[in-house]
Amino acid sequence: MPTPRLIILGSSSGKASAHRAGSSYLLDLGSHGVLIDCGDGATRNFLQAGYAPEWVDHILISHTHADHAAGLPYFMQQRYLSGTKNPLTIHCPGEAAGPLKAIFNFGYLFKDRLPFPIEYKPLIERWPLDLDGAQVTAYPTTHLAGLRAHAERLGLPNRGECFAMRVQVGDRVILYSADLGSLNDLDAIPTPIDWLLVETTHVPLERLWPWAESRRIRRIVLTHLADDFDFDVVAHARPTTAAEILIAEDGTALDVND
Ligand SMILES: [Zn+2]
Numbered sequence: 001m002p003t004p005r006l007i008i009l010g011s012s013s014g015k016a017s018a019h020r021a022g023s024s025y026l027l028d029l030g031s032h033g034v035l036i037d038c039g040d041g042a043t044r045n046f047l048q049a050g051y052a053p054e055w056v057d058h059i060l061i062s063h064t065h066a067d068h069a070a071g072l073p074y075f076m077q078q079r080y081l082s083g084t085k086n087p088l089t090i091h092c093p094g095e096a097a098g099p100l101k102a103i104f105n106f107g108y109l110f111k112d113r114l115p116f117p118i119e120y121k122p123l124i125e126r127w128p129l130d131l132d133g134a135q136v137t138a139y140p141t142t143h144l145a146g147l148r149a150h151a152e153r154l155g156l157p158n159r160g161e162c163f164a165m166r167v168q169v170g171d172r173v174i175l176y177s178a179d180l181g182s183l184n185d186l187d188a189i190p191t192p193i194d195w196l197l198v199e200t201t202h203v204p205l206e207r208l209w210p211w212a213e214s215r216r217i218r219r220i221v222l223t224h225l226a227d228d229f230d231f232d233v234v235a236h237a238r239p240t241t242a243a244e245i246l247i248a249e250d251g252t253a254l255d256v257n258d
């Protein structure tokens with residue numbers, strides 16, 4: 001089997017960036033691909049990285065903020081236009097399946113016109129998914145928890161769901177934080193962690209370094225970056241953790257086995 005790779009397709013935060021696409025990552029497992037989040041601009045960077053949309057057979061969506069999910073209808077349209085019969089499974093918060101179907105219908109991607117079967121599976125806390133070469137376990141974060149009561153007051157079905165994902169590929173573990181309420185959202189996720197793909201919008205870096213150090217994390221990839229992100233903060237903080245610190249850039253391919 002070729003070396004599994006993680007390709008950063010979109011490393012922007014919720015603020016639109018002139019240089020980065022919205023949150024999106026591709027796990028290249030050799031025989032097939034798993035797309036993790038699909039923000040605006042993800043499809044273009046996916047093509048630039050040399051992949052075909054029909055090659056992805058699993059999509060994981062952490063939560064439905066636009067910077068993580070707005071690129072999905074466009075990605076689906078490319079899959080439709082390819083004529084592929086390769087089945088697709090979308091793993092998403094349970095609250096998201098209905099709205100996603102409505103968005104696809106909005107774009108005239110009616111289920112019975114798609115050339116491929118599509119299935120929606122709700123992400124369930126700590127329920128491992130076997131994705132043929134990768135085992136993914138979802139852990140809830142509190143990123144949207146404060147808005148659940150607000151949605152209930154409005155009579156909306158939103159339940160404030162957002163999930164971090166622990167992705168095991170062979171003997172390597174990638175932890176994708178998605179968006180966090182606080183760093184403590186990740187406390188329940190077991191070590192070892194080889195790659196921590198962590199968002200920088202809601203996490204103070206001065207807290208992240210000791211947290212990562214206490215868990216002996218080998219590599220930290222800082223992502224979900226706004227254009228005004230202070231890169232000097234990273235340079236000054238490096239001595240407080242032995243982890244290698246990388247700054248996410250769209251198009252970067254990481255060798256998972258490194
Ligand atoms: Zn976000």
Ligand SMILES: [Zn+2]
Binds near residue numbers: 179
């Ligand atoms: Zn978010």
